[in-house]
Amino acid sequence: xxxxxxxxxxxxxxxxxxxxxxxxxxxxxxxxxxxxxxxxxxxxxxxxxxxxxxxxxxxxxxxxxxxxxxxxxxxxxxxxxxxxxxxxxxxxxxxxxxxxxxxxxxxxxxxxxxxxxxxxxxxxxxxxxxxxxxxxxxxxxxxxxxxxxxxxxxxxxxxxxxxxxxxxxxxxxxxxxxxxxxxxxxxxxxxxxxxxxxxxxxxxxxxxxxxxxxxxxxxxxxxxxxxxxx
Numbered sequence: 160x161x162x163x164x165x166x167x168x169x170x171x172x173x174x175x176x177x178x179x180x181x182x183x184x185x186x187x188x189x190x191x192x193x194x195x196x197x198x199x200x201x202x203x204x205x206x207x208x209x210x211x212x213x214x215x216x217x218x219x220x221x222x223x224x225x226x227x228x229x230x231x232x233x234x235x236x237x238x239x240x241x242x243x244x245x246x247x248x249x250x251x252x253x254x255x256x257x258x259x260x261x262x263x264x265x266x267x268x269x270x271x272x273x274x275x276x277x278x279x280x281x282x283x284x285x286x287x288x289x290x291x292x293x294x295x296x297x298x299x300x301x302x303x304x305x306x307x308x309x310x311x312x313x314x315x316x317x318x319x320x321x322x323x324x325x326x327x328x329x330x331x332x333x334x335x336x337x338x339x340x341x342x343x344x345x346x347x348x349x350x351x352x353x354x355x356x357x358x359x360x361x362x363x364x365x366x367x368x369x370x371x372x373x374x375x376x377x378x379x380x381x382x383x384x385x386x387x388x389x
Contacts, residue, residue, distance in 0.1 A: 276308035
């Protein structure tokens with residue numbers, strides 16, 4: 160959260176110029192700078208809706224996990240107003256759930272596509288970040304991954320960095336793409352109201368993780384260590 164503190168809430172009135180500014184009565188230039196790099200902006204010039212704007216700002220920042228911008232004039236915080244509570248109240252959000260029918264249908268469609276695959280590749284990392292580096296990966300790693308019969312992308316963002324300048328030769332028709340609230344199966348059906356985020360029943364510990372990884376390996380399995388991208 161970026162919190163701006165204009166000198167006074169009467170900036171711009173009567174063509175007044177505030178000190179420590181660029182010498183113009185228009186102080187909205189800072190807001191315009193942050194509009195392109197924040198998901199929500201709020202400017203509090205009076206206290207009537209100040210409490211609501213602050214709650215909205217914090218809620219959006221927490222729900223979206225993205226930066227927000229709020230401007231509170233320096234002469235406002237010291238003024239009492241009945242809408243501001245004396246004691247803070249924790250913010251809570253109503254839980255969101257996947258549509259059960261859509262969830263089951265998407266799982267079935269994904270299983271059908273993956274079950275048909277003969278050549279499969281599982282990419283895993285022992286931390287919560289990282290993916291194959293494509294053409295800059297370990298030798299032959301990119302070719303092995305791209306030639307797989309099916310892919311599963313969970314929460315992936317396909318940008319110039321993750322695709323190594325859009326050079327990755329991945330085919331959409333072979334992919335199950337799981338987005339934050341949508342699942343797409345190849346060039347076929349898409350299922351909405353299916354949430355990627357879920358609450359784990361218990362923390363995933365390292366010793367448990369290694370047991371699962373070990374059980375997935377066999378004498379017919381090849382393991383490639385790839386530095387990948389973060």
